[in-house]
Amino acid sequence: METLTMTKKQPRKDEKAVTSISGSVAVLEAFLAEGVETIFGYPGGAIMPIYDALYDYNDKLKHILVRHEQGAIHAAQGYARASGKVGVVFATSGPGATNLVTGLADAMIDSTPVVCITGQVFAHLLGTDAFQETDVINITTPVTKWNYQVTDATEIPSVLAKAFYIAGSGRPGPVVIDITKNAQLQKFDYAGYEKCEHIRSYRPKPIVRKNYVEEAAKLINGAERPFVIFGQGVILGKAEKEFKQFIEKAGIPAAWTIMGMSAIPTDHPLAVGMLGMHGNYGPNVLTNECDVLIAIGMRFDDRVTGRLDKYAKQAKVVHLDIDPAEIDKNVKSTVPVWGDCKETLPMLTELIEQKVYPQWLQRFKDHQQKEEDKVIKDELNPASDVLTMGEVIKELNELTKGNAIIVTDVGQHQMVACRYAKFNQSKSNITSGGLGTMGFALPAAIGAAYGDPSRTTVAIIGDGGFQMTLQELGTIMQFKPDVKIIILNNNFLGMVRQWQQLFHEKRYSFVDIQSPDFVQVAKGFGIPGKSVAKRDDLKEVLKEMLGSKGSFLLEVMVGKENNVFPMVPQGRGVAEIVLCKEEV
Amino acid sequence: MLKQEYTITVYTENQIGLLNRIAIIFSRRKINIESLNTSPSEVDSVHRFTIVINETEDVVRKLCRQIEKQVEVLKAYFNTQDEIVWQELALYKVPTDIIAEEVKVERLLREHGAKAVVIRKDYTVFEVAGHREETDNLIKVLEPYGLIEFVRSARVAIIKDSDGFHEKLKEFEYREPGEDAVENEFLNENEKVFSM
Numbered sequence: 001m002e003t004l005t006m007t008k009k010q011p012r013k014d015e016k017a018v019t020s021i022s023g024s025v026a027v028l029e030a031f032l033a034e035g036v037e038t039i040f041g042y043p044g045g046a047i048m049p050i051y052d053a054l055y056d057y058n059d060k061l062k063h064i065l066v067r068h069e070q071g072a073i074h075a076a077q078g079y080a081r082a083s084g085k086v087g088v089v090f091a092t093s094g095p096g097a098t099n100l101v102t103g104l105a106d107a108m109i110d111s112t113p114v115v116c117i118t119g120q121v122f123a124h125l126l127g128t129d130a131f132q133e134t135d136v137i138n139i140t141t142p143v144t145k146w147n148y149q150v151t152d153a154t155e156i157p158s159v160l161a162k163a164f165y166i167a168g169s170g171r172p173g174p175v176v177i178d179i180t181k182n183a184q185l186q187k188f189d190y191a192g193y194e195k196c197e198h199i200r201s202y203r204p205k206p207i208v209r210k211n212y213v214e215e216a217a218k219l220i221n222g223a224e225r226p227f228v229i230f231g232q233g234v235i236l237g238k239a240e241k242e243f244k245q246f247i248e249k250a251g252i253p254a255a256w257t258i259m260g261m262s263a264i265p266t267d268h269p270l271a272v273g274m275l276g277m278h279g280n281y282g283p284n285v286l287t288n289e290c291d292v293l294i295a296i297g298m299r300f301d302d303r304v305t306g307r308l309d310k311y312a313k314q315a316k317v318v319h320l321d322i323d324p325a326e327i328d329k330n331v332k333s334t335v336p337v338w339g340d341c342k343e344t345l346p347m348l349t350e351l352i353e354q355k356v357y358p359q360w361l362q363r364f365k366d367h368q369q370k371e372e373d374k375v376i377k378d379e380l381n382p383a384s385d386v387l388t389m390g391e392v393i394k395e396l397n398e399l400t401k402g403n404a405i406i407v408t409d410v411g412q413h414q415m416v417a418c419r420y421a422k423f424n425q426s427k428s429n430i431t432s433g434g435l436g437t438m439g440f441a442l443p444a445a446i447g448a449a450y451g452d453p454s455r456t457t458v459a460i461i462g463d464g465g466f467q468m469t470l471q472e473l474g475t476i477m478q479f480k481p482d483v484k485i486i487i488l489n490n491n492f493l494g495m496v497r498q499w500q501q502l503f504h505e506k507r508y509s510f511v512d513i514q515s516p517d518f519v520q521v522a523k524g525f526g527i528p529g530k531s532v533a534k535r536d537d538l539k540e541v542l543k544e545m546l547g548s549k550g551s552f553l554l555e556v557m558v559g560k561e562n563n564v565f566p567m568v569p570q571g572r573g574v575a576e577i578v579l580c581k582e583e584v
Numbered sequence: 585m586l587k588q589e590y591t592i593t594v595y596t597e598n599q600i601g602l603l604n605r606i607a608i609i610f611s612r613r614k615i616n617i618e619s620l621n622t623s624p625s626e627v628d629s630v631h632r633f634t635i636v637i638n639e640t641e642d643v644v645r646k647l648c649r650q651i652e653k654q655v656e657v658l659k660a661y662f663n664t665q666d667e668i669v670w671q672e673l674a675l676y677k678v679p680t681d682i683i684a685e686e687v688k689v690e691r692l693l694r695e696h697g698a699k700a701v702v703i704r705k706d707y708t709v710f711e712v713a714g715h716r717e718e719t720d721n722l723i724k725v726l727e728p729y730g731l732i733e734f735v736r737s738a739r740v741a742i743i744k745d746s747d748g749f750h751e752k753l754k755e756f757e758y759r760e761p762g763e764d765a766v767e768n769e770f771l772n773e774n775e776k777v778f779s780m
Contacts, residue, residue: 137601138604141601141605141608142612146655147601148601149601166655199655200658200753200756200757201597201655201657202655202656323653324649324652325646325650325652325653327649328645328646329649
């Protein structure tokens with residue numbers, strides 16, 4: 001059947017003369033119309049017609065052949081997060097598609113716009129347990145914003161237009177389009193591509209209610225100790241400027257969630273640090289002392305709130321969000337301001353009074369000082385010979401001056417990097433926030449390097465997470481994106497070990513992970529590398545890494561049993577944040 | 585807040601896979617769906633789901649927002665028992681000879697408003713449309729007389745206050761829908777709390 005259809009295919013020369021094109025070509029034409037430049041993918045049986053068509057589009061579309069489909073989707077996520085555009089993935093049916101699932105879940109919970117095209121068996125084979133057939137639509141339903149199976153090529157232009165519109169608009173998210181092989185091969189009369197701008201059942205942005213904005217402004221103007229907490233919504237809404245104007249006029253201290261980080265420069269005078277389990281001391285403690293809490297584009301994740309019944313009970317809550325389902329989901333708001341913060345923030349800025357809160361801001365500084373004395377000083381300038389994760393980040397800050405894109409994996413190194421990294425431009429902090437996907441960083445950094453080639457991309461990864469997706473070194477070897485890789489190696493699955501130490505009587509159950517010689521591994525992939533364990537060598541080798549042409553792998557041996565503090569232990573309120581293990 | 589029975593009415597596009605998308609919103613949160621019905625609505629091309637669950641108002645409101653968030657869902661409403669008119673249809677298969685012989689059975693069927701749908705030599709099928717208690721009661725009544733089979737349909741419900749979906753759909757079709765398209769939200773004047 002398959003070969004029959006293939007031999008029937010007309011020679012390519014004739015294709016341009018007729019208006020009839022194949023479904024596969026329609027997919028690529030859609031990409032061009034949507035401004036796609038880079039595709040991350042992996043071919044296979046059920047997506048071969050699309051790859052065959054791609055052969056003729058090589059000059060217009062860059063395809064990066066990854067080493068595993070999970071790498072493809074994480075790369076597309078990194079691309080989307082660094083560029084602000086929609087990331088695009090190709091994968092084949094069956095295992096190709098199921099390998100995307102982790103990345104889809106990650107993109108779903110972190111609102112990352114990604115369009116994945118998966119091949120599927122011929123329509124007449126659906127449901128027959130055909131070779132490499134899986135029910136991709138049903139497997140991906142809970143982890144996609146939208147998904148759709150195409151069995152007829154005539155649907156492809158309009159379905160792809162919808163896919164890009166849905167993925168990128170409103171609260172962004174991942175979309176899967178599953179295309180059966182017959183639809184990829186099928187020729188149809190192509191009437192051109194029309195972008196989608198409206199779907200009647202889909203409202204990407206709720207209508208802004210002016211009276212709610214007024215009510216919010218009234219609360220803010222009457223506040224004595226107002227506090228702004230913000231998330232990735234500011235970045236996704238491309239509202240960094242509007243946000244900055246808002247806090248500067250209002251004079252309100254602002255703290256970020258891990259996903260909101262880099263929306264304003266980390267050294268902004270009103271920036272008071274990171275929220276959450278391993279966030280800064282002041283923002284956590286003072287969440288429970290502010291009188292008006294203004295939450296912008298964030299979703300009150302449990303890692304941010306700690307115990308909900310001990311969270312900001314004293315405060316009136318203003319919640320700005322584009323997704324109505326987030327309002328009152330975890331924290332009851334006094335005034336919800338639905339809408340795109342790019343629209344609502346200027347409206348709010350207009351209505352608020354210019355103010356400063358020197359005493360209130362001083363409270364944050366006092367708490368900051370306490371954290372400096374009890375945690376930060378030792379982390380950044382340790383007395384012992386053993387290197388800490390924090391001092392690596394500190395040295396890196398000095399060399400990159402906050403201009404680099406920092407991509408982190410998941411675990412202790414992620415928390416340390418996000419606590420100490422300096423940023424002075426938006427879309428700089430790329431991490432797996434909601435899902436906590438180990439193995440995210442290396443492929444995401446590859447994607448980020450394509451998403452914004454004008455900047456240095458540094459991936460900071462633990463020894464455990466690196467071993468989950470290190471096959472993507474092959475992608476770096478072949479396509480040469482410029483990715484600087486720092487492995488912070490403590491010879492442990494550090495975060496789990498920290499919890500076992502603090503909450504499981506130091507019963508270290510399967511956290512002593514062994515690592516290969518990472519420098520040799522990199523060498524095998526043609527990537528230069530070094531390993532460093534001494535403080536004296538650290539700066540030089542970081543310089544060498546950043547100065548090298550192309551990718552470089554740097555392994556830094558750090559303290560085996562170092563812990564990340566402060567910490568809001570699970571099940572406690574944000575004000576019960578502890579600064580050292582004796583306080584746990 | 586106490587759990588009670590809520591009827592959720594969802595207006596949707598007619599699309600394969602949407603039933604699953606809606607069903608997993610409940611199963612993900614380990615909430616049992618008591619009854620689920622899909623049907624056409626008063627508007628051509630718009631489908632209507634009727635879902636019954638036992639939950640608190642807070643949970644039901646959140647569920648409705650999650651349902652409404654789905655791309656192909658136009659609108660989700662939730663209502664308590666007294667805000668709707670509802671019916672369920674039940675079928676009962678009973679041996680014909682017993683009914684023929686026992687006068688009491690005939691009277692019981694009349695009392696319950698049962699209608700014979702099929703009468704065969706060996707069995708008769710009755711139908712009753714009504715509330716849950718009514719159809720449940722008849723099971724108990726018929727059991728001593730050799731009830732062979734019983735089945736009950738999902739609930740269908742009409743919202744007492746609704747003006748139908750025709751006008752609302754027009755709103756949705758505009759590129760910039762008016763405020764009418766947004767509901768389930770109100771300013772609670774007493775507590776000065778905005779809600780949805």
